[in-house]
Amino acid sequence: MKTLLSGRTNTSAAPFACSVVAIATMTLLGGCTPKYYVQQGPCPTCEPAPKSYVVLIPSPDGTVGEVVVKGEKGEQTLKNAGQAALVDGQALQIDDKQIKQDFGSTMAALPTIPVRFVLNFSSGITLSPASAALLPKIIAEAEARPAVDVTVTGHTDTLQTFEYNEKLGLRRATRVADQLRQQGLKANSLSIESDGERNPLVPTPDNTFEPKNRRVEVSVR
Amino acid sequence: MLRVAVIAFLFLWGNAMANELAIGHVKNVSGDAFVTTGGKKTKADIGSPIQQGSVLETGKKSSMGVIFKDETVMSFGADTVFTVDEYSYAPAEKKLKFGSKLAKGSLNYVSGVIEKLKPDAVTVGTPSGVIGVRGTQFLLRVEE
Numbered sequence: 001m002k003t004l005l006s007g008r009t010n011t012s013a014a015p016f017a018c019s020v021v022a023i024a025t026m027t028l029l030g031g032c033t034p035k036y037y038v039q040q041g042p043c044p045t046c047e048p049a050p051k052s053y054v055v056l057i058p059s060p061d062g063t064v065g066e067v068v069v070k071g072e073k074g075e076q077t078l079k080n081a082g083q084a085a086l087v088d089g090q091a092l093q094i095d096d097k098q099i100k101q102d103f104g105s106t107m108a109a110l111p112t113i114p115v116r117f118v119l120n121f122s123s124g125i126t127l128s129p130a131s132a133a134l135l136p137k138i139i140a141e142a143e144a145r146p147a148v149d150v151t152v153t154g155h156t157d158t159l160q161t162f163e164y165n166e167k168l169g170l171r172r173a174t175r176v177a178d179q180l181r182q183q184g185l186k187a188n189s190l191s192i193e194s195d196g197e198r199n200p201l202v203p204t205p206d207n208t209f210e211p212k213n214r215r216v217e218v219s220v221r
Numbered sequence: 222m223l224r225v226a227v228i229a230f231l232f233l234w235g236n237a238m239a240n241e242l243a244i245g246h247v248k249n250v251s252g253d254a255f256v257t258t259g260g261k262k263t264k265a266d267i268g269s270p271i272q273q274g275s276v277l278e279t280g281k282k283s284s285m286g287v288i289f290k291d292e293t294v295m296s297f298g299a300d301t302v303f304t305v306d307e308y309s310y311a312p313a314e315k316k317l318k319f320g321s322k323l324a325k326g327s328l329n330y331v332s333g334v335i336e337k338l339k340p341d342a343v344t345v346g347t348p349s350g351v352i353g354v355r356g357t358q359f360l361l362r363v364e365e
Binding site for chain 1: 243246247248249251267268284285286287288290292294295296297298299312313314327328329331332333336347348349350351352353354355356357358359360361362363364
């Protein structure tokens, strides 16, 4: 494939590279479509497909984030779905057909997107009824994934001391993990952790009662 | 007998260590795929652990899907070489970093929690540049 690149500077190789590209493109796409590539290479009518590029697509939740591509030839910020750039930093127009051809089997291998549950406590280490009712749903999500990995992380508010809360977070996580196991959770790995008061959902000063921060988060992936 | 016990112990300990250091796991494999960690190359299977420094590879007409601890999801197409250079996911300590490299092949990337908590903490290097990721899904192809 090096010849395709060198065709730009090496004139003796250019006619050969051009014909190879034309045949390859016609075979792959069933025709000669000149619309999808930046102007480069010696072929007048049929440009080669781009080799190294990035395309922004919507996240599984429907939102579109941002990708910044910095390379030898420039910098591109991609903000819209379908926007693309060569990895060397040049802008690129590309059609869906080419994307499908280049990434079809890669996209088909994408694992099921993880889910995360937030469980709340009515007191101490006892789950609220609404959160306890979520446990079967967590197990169902786990069963839907091959070799599922689960992390159970306990959190507290800022009442009590830092050390006490480290332990309380761990007691909450351990309790939830035990309940999940009792109800039939089987996991490739199950990790039980405590963030204590260090990772609040709602930031508060010290010594503050905040039920939203008294929680266990369960990551199922 | 004692020797058997020692070997069994080492084996279990080794597995426990691998899982302790795991930052992600393989979720699906089609065709030939490998994980190389600490210079040791093993065939990738569903559930295989990935560590910081691991190199993930696929062969011809092969693919592999993986998920990391922070819920970053990736899949790789055929003839891919992907390296996890740096990975820290400890929100309570504010240690958040995911630096990787796609030497060749194709990648479908879906953002996890690291970027949500710390934009600019995630980069994917390529032979001719670097890609910064901010909460999204993208496709990346690198051909030699």
